[in-house]
Amino acid sequence: MSTAAAPARTVLGISSLSKTFPAQRALADVDLEVRAGEVHCLLGQNGSGKSTLIKVLAGYHTPDPGSAATLNGVPLALGSRITREQAVAFIHQDLGLVTEFDAVDNLALGSRYAGRWWLSERRELRAAQRLLAELEIELDPGRPIREATPGQRTMLAIARAVAATDGAPALLVLDEPTASLPQHQVEQLFGLMRRLRERGTAVLYVTHRLREVFAVGDRVTVLRDGRRISTEPVENMDHDKLIRLIIGREPAGFAPALPTAGTETLLKATGVSGGQVADFSVQVRAGEIVGVTGLVGSGFDQALGLTFGARPRAAGEVTLGGRPIVAGRPDRSIDAGIAYAPADRKGLSTIQEWTARENVTLPRLPATRKARWLGPRAERRAVRPWIRRLNVMPADPDRQLALLSGGNQQKLVLARWMRLDAKVLLLDEPTSGVDAGATAAIYDVLAGVAAEGRAVVLSSSDAEELCAVCDRVLVMRQGVVRTVLAKQDLSVARIVSETIRDSAPDDSADCSGTDHSAADHSAPDHSVTDHSAADHQEDRPCLSNVDPAS
Numbered sequence: 001m002s003t004a005a006a007p008a009r010t011v012l013g014i015s016s017l018s019k020t021f022p023a024q025r026a027l028a029d030v031d032l033e034v035r036a037g038e039v040h041c042l043l044g045q046n047g048s049g050k051s052t053l054i055k056v057l058a059g060y061h062t063p064d065p066g067s068a069a070t071l072n073g074v075p076l077a078l079g080s081r082i083t084r085e086q087a088v089a090f091i092h093q094d095l096g097l098v099t100e101f102d103a104v105d106n107l108a109l110g111s112r113y114a115g116r117w118w119l120s121e122r123r124e125l126r127a128a129q130r131l132l133a134e135l136e137i138e139l140d141p142g143r144p145i146r147e148a149t150p151g152q153r154t155m156l157a158i159a160r161a162v163a164a165t166d167g168a169p170a171l172l173v174l175d176e177p178t179a180s181l182p183q184h185q186v187e188q189l190f191g192l193m194r195r196l197r198e199r200g201t202a203v204l205y206v207t208h209r210l211r212e213v214f215a216v217g218d219r220v221t222v223l224r225d226g227r228r229i230s231t232e233p234v235e236n237m238d239h240d241k242l243i244r245l246i247i248g249r250e251p252a253g254f255a256p257a258l259p260t261a262g263t264e265t266l267l268k269a270t271g272v273s274g275g276q277v278a279d280f281s282v283q284v285r286a287g288e289i290v291g292v293t294g295l296v297g298s299g300f301d302q303a304l305g306l307t308f309g310a311r312p313r314a315a316g317e318v319t320l321g322g323r324p325i326v327a328g329r330p331d332r333s334i335d336a337g338i339a340y341a342p343a344d345r346k347g348l349s350t351i352q353e354w355t356a357r358e359n360v361t362l363p364r365l366p367a368t369r370k371a372r373w374l375g376p377r378a379e380r381r382a383v384r385p386w387i388r389r390l391n392v393m394p395a396d397p398d399r400q401l402a403l404l405s406g407g408n409q410q411k412l413v414l415a416r417w418m419r420l421d422a423k424v425l426l427l428d429e430p431t432s433g434v435d436a437g438a439t440a441a442i443y444d445v446l447a448g449v450a451a452e453g454r455a456v457v458l459s460s461s462d463a464e465e466l467c468a469v470c471d472r473v474l475v476m477r478q479g480v481v482r483t484v485l486a487k488q489d490l491s492v493a494r495i496v497s498e499t500i501r502d503s504a505p506d507d508s509a510d511c512s513g514t515d516h517s518a519a520d521h522s523a524p525d526h527s528v529t530d531h532s533a534a535d536h537q538e539d540r541p542c543l544s545n546v547d548p549a550s
């Protein structure tokens with residue numbers, strides 16, 4: 001007879017959950033059980049219903065009649081706000097912290113309303129220190145949290161939920177918390193999740209990154225088209241099986257197109273500065289995919305906006321095929337042959353009231369020089385192939401953008417830039433929030449762009465992504481490109497260690513990658529000479545020939 005232990009008690013039990021929006025059934029008869037002391041991953045393509053499920057749980061949407069749920073065995077009124085006593089915490093991508101406040105005040109925001117407002121400042125500080133120490137969160141409680149890393153902020157938001165629930169939330173719901181965290185901060189966050197799991201918290205974890213399921217998950221539920229397809233222990237899963245469940249068919253392998261062996265320099269940035277960037281210099285050749293990475297604050301996420309001219313430059317020169325690219329004139333940069341997709345695609349570059357097709361084919365962004373404006377029929381014709389290629393759901397070019405899921409909106413805005421015949425594509429975080437299938441499709445598009453003798457520069461905090469697609473990776477620290485890693489030197493461990501490596505302020509490297517006269521860099525290139533920093537980490541190989549969604 002089997003002596004297998006009985007499953008842990010059910011914290012959240014959802015049965016027959018359905019949600020129908022006008023003209024769209026987002027969830028259909030979903031059952032879900034999340035147990036005490038487990039990390040339960042919720043996966044599915046963009047538009048499969050994950051956010052809707054969480055929003056119903058949080059009381060933001062009212063579900064269809066017939067939907068039911070229990071929390072710790074007690075019926076839960078779906079569609080009503082969760083009360084404090086129910087001890088459910090939601091960590092959304094917008095963490096809801098006040099960045100000008102320090103950790104003590106941010107923690108107090110959650111607990112003051114818990115009736116502890118009489119605590120003195122000193123006692124509050126001590127309580128915050130105790131909590132942070134207990135959860136092993138390294139964070140100075142007295143400093144404004146705008147100075148903290150994104151990973152520390154995420155953990156602080158979780159700590160606040162812990163404080164507000166007297167030590168352990170019954171249920172912690174995390175909605176893609178790692179979307180823009182560098183690898184080592186992801187590891188720290190997973191450490192915290194494991195500690196809460198040990199306290200008996202049930203964790204519902206939404207992610208698109210399959211490797212995270214294997215790193216931290218106990219069980220996994222897959223949604224497809226609003227239906228629950230499967231719930232299984234992670235140990236019964238492998239990568240391909242998971243992909244099959246998510247997309248409903250065999251995954252297509254990612255086979256990067258072979259780049260042309262170009263020697264022509266397309267893009268040259270020299271001494272570009274502005275914002276957090278003190279010196280960004282790079283030369284990009286035809287046929288190359290170049291990555292830029294670093295910690296938040298290193299300037300890596302501002303470098304491409306400065307290069308394109310979307311951000312004001314304090315200094316520096318940018319040329320495309322020898323022609324100067326001036327700052328502050330995105331229209332001219334586009335005409336010259338550069339396209340730029342910022343990371344904040346929703347905030348910066350969509351018109352939510354417009355349709356999908358209008359957002360993809362925004363006037364003034366012609367794919368061919370002739371047509372500055374397309375009629376609705378031509379727009380549909382132009383957009384449909386991208387909807388198919390990136391598997392945008394619903395596949396309706398006339399759907400209002402606001403009614404699409406976050407990831408599907410991301411895909412469309414990215415399509416807007418990828419469909420331009422730009423000589424150089426600049427993309428900030430191209431796959432953040434995008435599902436595994438579309439991520440592979442985007443990598444294919446980028447490889448195709450390079451193979452045509454054009455070029456791509458992408459900034460990313462995802463080391464696996466950089467390994468999978470880049471020919472070269474520039475690592476920025478303190479506003480300056482400090483290391484250039486060539487294809488043969490790319491590994492997750494190497495990128496992580498170069499990203500977090502402490503460097504003396506005057507430490508500099510030749511970082512243009514190709515042109516030694518471009519900037520005043522006298523120290524040797526670390527990518528070639530210094531391997532010491534990476535050695536303490538497991539050196540995982542690059543995944544360039546493996547499905548990049550993994």
Ligand SMILES: Nc1ncnc2c1ncn2[C@@H]1O[C@H](COP(=O)(O)OP(=O)(O)OP(=O)(O)O)[C@@H](O)[C@H]1O
Pocket residue numbers: 021022024025026044045046047048049050051052053393394403404405406407408433
């Ligand atoms: N307010 C709304 N009105 C109409 N349709 C909606 C609304 N919100 C979501 N939908 C639709 O419901 C479906 C599920 O969307 P949901 O946001 O739950 O997906 P998701 O799995 O969270 O996607 P992503 O990974 O992109 O965040 C999608 O087809 C979406 O277009």
